[in-house]
Amino acid sequence: MTQQTVTLRQTVLGSGRPKIAVPITGATEAAILAQATAVKAAKPDLVEWRIDYFEGVTDAQQLTATGTQLRAALGDLALLTTFRTHGEGGELALSDDAYFKICDAVIAGGYTDAIDVERYHNETAVKAVVEKAHAQQVKVIMSNHDFDKTPVAAEIVQRLTSMAAFGADVPKMAVMPQSVEDVLTLLTATHQAASTLAQPIITMSMADLGKVSRIAGEVFGSAVSFGTVGAASAPGQISLTHLQHDLDDLKLTD
Numbered sequence: 345m346t347q348q349t350v351t352l353r354q355t356v357l358g359s360g361r362p363k364i365a366v367p368i369t370g371a372t373e374a375a376i377l378a379q380a381t382a383v384k385a386a387k388p389d390l391v392e393w394r395i396d397y398f399e400g401v402t403d404a405q406q407l408t409a410t411g412t413q414l415r416a417a418l419g420d421l422a423l424l425t426t427f428r429t430h431g432e433g434g435e436l437a438l439s440d441d442a443y444f445k446i447c448d449a450v451i452a453g454g455y456t457d458a459i460d461v462e463r464y465h466n467e468t469a470v471k472a473v474v475e476k477a478h479a480q481q482v483k484v485i486m487s488n489h490d491f492d493k494t495p496v497a498a499e500i501v502q503r504l505t506s507m508a509a510f511g512a513d514v515p516k517m518a519v520m521p522q523s524v525e526d527v528l529t530l531l532t533a534t535h536q537a538a539s540t541l542a543q544p545i546i547t548m549s550m551a552d553l554g555k556v557s558r559i560a561g562e563v564f565g566s567a568v569s570f571g572t573v574g575a576a577s578a579p580g581q582i583s584l585t586h587l588q589h590d591l592d593d594l595k596l597t598d
């Protein structure tokens with residue numbers, strides 16, 4: 345049962361209403377900072393910078409310079425930095441080596457509160473990145489995405505559990521439904537994993553069929569929902585304004 349909470353600045357994951365994360369997907373520093381201003385004004389609980397959209401992502405200096413500007417623009421709003429690889433629904437295909445270099449640059453940059461680390465890369469390298477992040481007080485949201493299908497519930501639970509074993513502060517899994525049964529499978533797996541793991545978890549079933557999973561996190565056990573201010577970063581995301589109302593309407597009162 346979720347016993348631990350994870351605090352990113354003023355945002356506490358794993359207690360009460362699911363928190364809302366809004367992705368920033370600009371390609372240039374100017375676009376990123378403009379999006380940051382709009383997103384901040386909409387008052388999410390955290391911002392996700394999707395650096396795979398950023399044209400300067402492979403240049404560590406540019407990445408840190410823009411990350412530092414973004415940090416300043418966000419004030420005290422919590423920041424998660426994510427490089428999503430092409431195989432998991434992201435914009436850029438990179439070697440494992442290049443992926444981990446970017447993760448190292450993000451951790452060393454000093455601007456982010458949390459980093460997304462994809463679970464299914466070289467296991468030694470994944471564990472090393474977790475250690476480096478924790479040494480710099482950066483929390484790790486460990487992730488896996490299946491953009492084609494929904495694995496069976498036991499498999500989803502096993503993957504989330506293995507992320508916890510790898511030191512993830514927050515295990516996360518996004519899957520694609522092909523049927524209503526697939527959405528139910530994701531919800532069942534979420535409830536099971538949230539009942540057994542100490543860490544808060546994040547799950548979602550994507551696309552239109554899965555939208556219900558993005559508003560039902562408090563009931564089934566997902567700690568964060570990704571909503572939009574402008575551009576979406578995955579299919580099925582709901583606008584921040586609607587999500588705020590939906591999550592408030594579905595809030596459990598005791």
Ligand SMILES: O=C1C[C@@](O)(C(=O)O)C[C@@H](O)[C@@H]1O
Binds near residue numbers: 367489516550581
């Ligand atoms: O992992 C996730 C979840 C997500 O894929 C979604 O479906 O909302 C969106 C991504 O930006 C984020 O990194």
